[in-house]
Amino acid sequence: MSLLKCSSVFKAFGNIEALCDVSIDVNPGDILAVVGESGCGKTTLLRAIAGFETIDNGEINIKGQTVSSDQIHVLPENRNLGMVFQEYSLFPHMNVESNIIFGLRSYDSVEKKNRVKEVLELVRLPGYENRYPHELSGGQQQRIALARSLAPNPTLILLDEPFSNLDSVNRVDMLNDLQSIIRDSQIATILVTHDKEEAFSVADSLAVMVDGKINQYAKPNEIYFYPKNYKVAKLVSNAEFISGNLNNGLVDCSLGSFPYFDSTGKMNPVSEVIVMIRFGDFRAVYDPNGNFFVSSIEFKGSHYIVTVKSFRSSTYIKSIESLDTNLAINTKVNLVPVNPDPLLVFPKNH
Template sequence: MLLEVKNIEKSFEKGNPVVNDVSFSVGENEIFALLGPSGCGKTTTLRMISGFERSDKGSIALEGKEISSNSVHVSPQKRGIGFVFQDYALFPHMSALDNVAFGLTSLPKFKRKVFAEEVLCRTGMGDYKHRSPAELSGGQQQRVALARAIAPEPKLVLLDEPFSNLDAMLRESTRKEVRSIIKKAGMSAILVTHDQEEALSFADRIAVMNDGKIEQIGTPEEVYYKPKTKFVAQFLGRTNLFEGDVDDTDCIDTNLGCLQLNCRAKGRVTCSIRPEHLTIERPNGSNTSLNRCKRGIVISREFKGHDITYHVECGGERYIVHTDNRVVFETNEEVMVKPLEPAVVLTGA
């Protein structure tokens, strides 16, 4: 593994850890995301990896070399890690070229600008090399900041909410460009974000953080489709939660009828099913696939062009259903909710 983070902790107030026993690893040429709400400890974790903050406990190793522990603290400039700040932190009095060349202290002076220009070209900013940050758009500044971070050819680049200052359309295109640049450069990266879509589309693996701890690590598909806790299920997007008692079976009795589970369970169970894993159909006595389902009423609908979100009330509870735009129902229409996939049993609180 390129980076090994083991049991790190950090408190700014005694007895109130901001980061609490966090462990994870990042492989070669892997993009890893720390995803969570504001205040969950993800940026503090990133700052401990960079060396801007010192951990209270635990250790951090890069390429097998310890860079942080109770007895070791390598300074940020000696870690060989690139850092892209949320506000980009470009020098306003310098051109894009000079900003990128600034950190190339290991090269002879006469080579710095030549190499800096090569890196700017790789990020699509070669034609803007003489412009100051004030003369660049947000997306252009972001790419200059990335060029500055990768110019010293670090093995690892840290990205702290790098797309949050961009508008929605520019954010998506810049995200794709940055991912491509990092992959082509053969580098690894850690992205800190609170944006679920950003993490799911940008990262190879995701660590979902909550209240200073990591609740789940996995691929985007794993954390989205197979959440382990209620927090992960709800934070990664809309979901429907069910609770009930199960007697060593793979079904749970709900207001929608008997809902199949993704595994056998026993005792009190909480499970989750994504809205797109449900659909709605008109009640039909001859439709045997709905015989065990209970009837509900469409309370509201949200037409979104490519799909429709329905809110259905059944047995006094409300459920969310995503369908494609060909499944059309009106408010107050009687329907039956049909599961398309099993519900996922949550193993954590």
């Protein structure tokens, strides 16, 4: 039996559809990441699951019990969920211990102390009981917020953009920490984020949301290699998209003609398409008659990233070059494929 089941949930604010036919399923121990740009409805989904928003249609089930539908709305305090907010929302007038105990209503005082100790060890901050939120760094506040939500043994933990308030150095550490803390605690988790790297590295499964709809719901590697449509591809990959035409089983584009892979599986063999060119699919090679030129070179330590522009169109492609490259700005080049894999194509009208 799944822990959480959302079945075609709808929610509108005025005439803006925040959630449109959203269905997800979370099993014990799962980590689900909901990815999307800000305003796509992912936070609304999280808040609907937590009970801070009502839903217009559909159903949300927790452990088989309906908590939200167009008729029913179980209040957040009665759902036994844990939530870590984007701003962490630690109570500023309480120390760490009181913050954690706040959620432990049914425990006696000895149990409370023990549980506080346990969760502080779990988040690797033992001995922080008497600190106040303002005495903690951003990363520590986040871990305390996580400890606070884990303490009452919730059915499910909801994380709303947990890393957006951390700087990039802290972020990598916290990402690893969080993953192992969640694994250790064995609690199912839903994580909402706009950061694809975050989502790919932490989650077991991924739901990509665009304009209130879940466009793809699958394992991270599947989404990475086979994004279902142009919007998903744009959201989850480092790629450029150029226009092309299907012709005789090949796709013609400004880079040449190549074998392709039809993302929908049912495209007209002669039609206009969008071709996805991933980072590093092509290499720039010096060619005095080339149709492209080097417009910028970024040094990345172990390699260069070279941006190549077309003379004729606004197309530009990034390629990865080794440190001994002889390319310089304005060098005329041509682009050659690195491997013979087919290029992913999407229907033009999307």
